[in-house]
Amino acid sequence: MTPSTIRPQSGTAFLLKKGQLLTVIDPEGQQVSDLVAFNAEDTAEWLSSGRTLDYASKFLLTTGDILYSNRSNAMLAIERDDVGRHDFLLAPCSKEMFAKLYGHAEPHRGCFGNLAEALEPYGITPDAIPTAFNVFMNVQVDGQKGTLSVEPPLSKAGDSTAFVAQMDLVVGLTACSAGLSNNFRFKPIHYRVE
């Protein structure tokens, strides 16, 4: 099945039914895809970093791990993972972030703006966008010093991570717009639903 393409620095949203498999593919390597999810029946239920990290007792999630909602329900299960390094600590890049951290005078709207536009038809407001599961994002953590540093993704061309929906979901997905996250070359993301 031909995958769908998310153009560089853009985003999309779609319905993912319970039991469907979502495969997120990095076609060129070293690209990040921010993923958010909402219960399709009640979009007030959202993918929660804080619940997921608590239940997993770890911040590096990979095959076999479950992503939970704010209501402690399983939303997505990681079925297969070529990369094993993703981030679930940092909020999606945004206009404000590019101004603050990159010093951009005319900042891109980032994954946040792309997600906000893509989710609007589902009745999901910008303020409802939580910390994303940042597929392929490589945030190195120094447990002693407490520092976080964004490094180039470990994903190579064609690598993918696959998720099985545990409930009917609205999923938002991007091809990330932050230079630090993708080694300063904006690339597309591919995805497949089956």
Next chain:
Amino acid sequence: MTPSTIRPQSGTAFLLKKGQLLTVIDPEGQQVSDLVAFNAEDTAEWLSSGRTLDYASKFLLTTGDILYSNRSNAMLAIERDDVGRHDFLLAPCSKEMFAKLYGHAEPHRGCFGNLAEALEPYGITPDAIPTAFNVFMNVQVDGQKGTLSVEPPLSKAGDSTAFVAQMDLVVGLTACSAGLSNNFRFKPIHYRVE
């Protein structure tokens, strides 16, 4: 000024005006207090772990650090800190968490339930409760293995952390109900607004 008391395993909410100083005190030592905040003028703006960690480029926050909202506005500045070890990764303890992680058959509603009740008069719904800034919570992070482990707080009796409000806020604050977080003795939290 006599501080206010949050009884063991309970919570409260109050208005904190821009410029006011909130001091969170651990009167007996080794107790955690979950703190959430919302813009008092528009409670759809909330304290965001993901934005804060991104702007700080670290997960250990202390004196001089700023806690940001989902809209990238400064909400609270840490003015003074006796302890230097707090958590901003894990969601508030909850009924579901006590069932899943502790195996409790009749689980306490936890900080989440306490915050939900305390915030309800301000029109803030349970689904709007984000990952809290867990004052005094000691979550050890292994940056290599990716593991998180909840250890007894480093706070001694009388230690405190003080925050200055950067906007008018609704603040929710608890005396934490999770045994692992407070070395299995439920204690009060004191706080002062000035």
